[in-house]
Amino acid sequence: MTLYQPFLDYAIAILQERLDLQPYPIPAGFESKEGMMGKGKKAEPVVTTSHAFQSSKLRQIRAAHVQGGNSLQVLNFVIFPHPIYDLPFFGADLVTLPGGHLIALDMQPLFRDDPDYQKKYTEPILPIFYKYQQSLEWGGDFPQEAQAFFSPAFLWTRPQRTEIVQTIVFQAFCDYLQAYLDFVQVAQPVTDSQRLAEILAAQQRYLNYRAAKDPARGMFTRLYGEEWTEEYIHGFLFDLERKLALTK
Numbered sequence: 001m002t003l004y005q006p007f008l009d010y011a012i013a014i015l016q017e018r019l020d021l022q023p024y025p026i027p028a029g030f031e032s033k034e035g036m037m038g039k040g041k042k043a044e045p046v047v048t049t050s051h052a053f054q055s056s057k058l059r060q061i062r063a064a065h066v067q068g069g070n071s072l073q074v075l076n077f078v079i080f081p082h083p084i085y086d087l088p089f090f091g092a093d094l095v096t097l098p099g100g101h102l103i104a105l106d107m108q109p110l111f112r113d114d115p116d117y118q119k120k121y122t123e124p125i126l127p128i129f130y131k132y133q134q135s136l137e138w139g140g141d142f143p144q145e146a147q148a149f150f151s152p153a154f155l156w157t158r159p160q161r162t163e164i165v166q167t168i169v170f171q172a173f174c175d176y177l178q179a180y181l182d183f184v185q186v187a188q189p190v191t192d193s194q195r196l197a198e199i200l201a202a203q204q205r206y207l208n209y210r211a212a213k214d215p216a217r218g219m220f221t222r223l224y225g226e227e228w229t230e231e232y233i234h235g236f237l238f239d240l241e242r243k244l245a246l247t248k
C-alpha cells in the first residue's frame, strides 16, 4: 500500500456514498502510464494512474496518482464544480519527493476577496482549519501569483515525518472532503446571467493558471515526454477550455 493510496480509497468510497457518481471519460492512453526515473542501477519504475468521475453538480472529480517508490509519491486530487454553481474547487496536492513531503489542501475560492463568498465557503471550515493548523507547521513560501487562488483556510505544510502524513494529514483530508460535500449537498444552481458569466470567468482564470503553471510539468516531461505531458495537462488534468471549445 503506497503512501497516498488510503487517501484515494477513502475519497472514492465517500464520493460513491454521498453522490450520484458517474464515470468521467479518461482520454485513451492516460488511464495508466509507465516510465522510469533515474539511471542505471538506480532506475526506478514510475506509474501514473488517472481516476475520474462526475455527478449532477460536479463537472469533473479527478485524481492523478504517481507511484514511484519511496522517494516519489504524488496524489493530485481536484474537484471542479459545474460552472452554474458558485462552489469553490476542492484541491489536494499531496507530494513526496526525495526532499520530503509537501501538502497543499484547500477549498479554492472563485471570489477570494468577496466577504459574502468568504462567509459562505470559508468561515464554516475555519474551525477545521484551526484544528489541524495547530499540529502542522506552515509550509513556508510559495509562488506569489498562486496566492490569489488559495483561501484563508489553506492547509499548507511540509511534514518532517511520514507518520504525520499517514495520521494528521489523512484526517485533515477526510474532514475537508466531508465538509466540501456538505457544501455540494446544499448548493443551488445560479440563474442570474451576469453572475453565471462571472463564475465561468473565475473558473477559467483558475484552470488556465494551473494548466500554465503546473508544478508537475517538469516531472511528467522527464518521465513521459513533452507531447504526452501537454496532452495530459490540457486534455485531462485541467480540461475546461477543451470542453468549452467543443460546445462552441
Ligand SMILES: C=CC1=C(C)[C@@H](CC2=N/C(=C\c3[nH]c(/C=C4\NC(=O)C(C)=C4C=C)c(C)c3CCC(=O)O)C(CCC(=O)O)=C2C)NC1=O
Pocket: 064, 065, 074, 075, 076, 091, 093, 095, 102, 104, 108, 142, 143, 146, 149, 209, 210, 214, 215, 216, 219, 237
Ligand atoms: C493555484 C496553484 C496551485 C498549486 C501550485 C498547487 C499547490 C502546490 N503544489 C506544489 C508543488 C508540487 N505539486 C506537484 C504535483 C502536482 N501539482 C499539480 O497541480 C498536479 C496536477 C500535480 C501532479 C499530478 C509536485 C510534483 C510539486 C513539487 C514540485 C517540485 O518541487 O519540483 C507547490 C509548491 C510550489 C511549486 O512548486 O509550485 C504548491 C503551492 N495547487 C494549486 O492550486
